[in-house]
Amino acid sequence: MTLGCARNDVDSEELAGRLAAEGWDVAASADGAEGDADVVVVNTCTFVEQAKKDSVDAVLAAGGGSPGGAKVVAVGCMAERYGAELAEALPEAAAVLGFDHYGDLPSRLDDVLAGRPLASHTPTDRRTLLPISPVKRPEAVERGSIPGHEWLPEVPRQRLDDAPVAPLKLASGCDRRCSFCAIPSFRGAFVSRDPRDVVAEAAWLADHGVAEVLLVSENSTSYGKDIDARGAAGGALERLLGELAAVPGMRRVRVSYLQPAEVRPPLLRAIAATPRVASYFDLSFQHASAPVLRRMRRFGSRETFLALCREIRALDPEAGIRSNVIVGFPGETEDDLAELEAFLAEAELDAVGVFGYSDEDGTEALDLPDKVDTAEIAARVERITRLAEHVAEDRAARRVGTTVEVLVERGEDADDEAEDGHWVGRAAHQGPEVDGECRLVGDDDLLEGLAPGVLVTGRVVDAEGVDLVVEALAVVDDTGADAADGQHVGATPVGAGAW
Structure with a gap:
């Protein structure tokens, strides 16, 4: 059972792979295995207060579906962050394990089943440790099974669903010190994965039915700063995008979690123009008022963020831009909120996630003065959400008449078969699960031949909120014919080449 972000989804599949390698029968849910589960592993989240509550509820409910009383083990960010404290508060959990237990999870679960006592995880500020995190993989071994490559790392991963899109981890940890964020304290320092391992895992995913990978990390724009002597500006991410675009069977590569202060023109060009890379910019603005951003220990302003959006749309007018914002941050005034509203109206983003500020243990913001009343935060969330939804719906409506590629x-229906000839997918400007989707209509013969993972060129004929209705025109073949929607499939990869 996995809660939280796509990074946790990767961790869960890695843990499943380790368990399967040691002979465990692994299912995505407690009732998905043949018979009753002996152990339920809950991968928890601690991003915001609601996520913590959801994680606790999941642990409490995890054993309820098993008449034999499955043992419940908590892992993930909440387990890492609170450790023994969480174990004491949740005696229903047979064990609370931190990230350092991931490598030997099969042995730890053996202990749980045998009733052997396990010392509860003791949290440590991982910023003080060497940058060791769950993202690290074994060194590459000679396999020669990927065309064009002479290596393939052991990939300790087992897919827990058969969706044609899957997250792929670029890095783990974060070196930034945003005043509202506790992630660096339990995820640790930023560590880039070896690019060869990233490409190899993408090839492994493609071999297992994945047509699109979503590149995830705490801060993707930092990728390569610990690999290349020139830092992230050395073009490591741009080169990696070119390599991933060339993976056989991969139809789309999508980058997430971009830090606006670290984005540089070469990266913008690579995302907008690299074949098979979605022209999609997931930019973590968080606010648009310069005073609020400074209190957040972040950089930028309404003017600089608007300039960045203009630069992106100069490269590709149909590019997708999404972001998240926090309202109700300590000291936020009506003028600050008006500045955010003006930015959202001018920027015309495709999607915006709106979060209300909540205190987080161990963060600088916890002790900031001028806290905003909880009821007022809720009112501001509702106010900004209404505006964000209006802007996103207007942006979607203006896509009517354009050509898109839909994965x-x-x-x-629930069986991955088209109901009345309709299939659902996403265009390049739509991120998985958060940014709306496309409903395909059109020629019955064409629609009947579709399946999950197929890429289709279509014309947008209507908008339903942020969702689009797309008339399917043609299937995009493996050579990239009929490329559109910022995909540029079939061209020479930008940044491809030797490391």
């Missing part, structure tokens, strides 16, 4: 994900 087919599922039918409208």
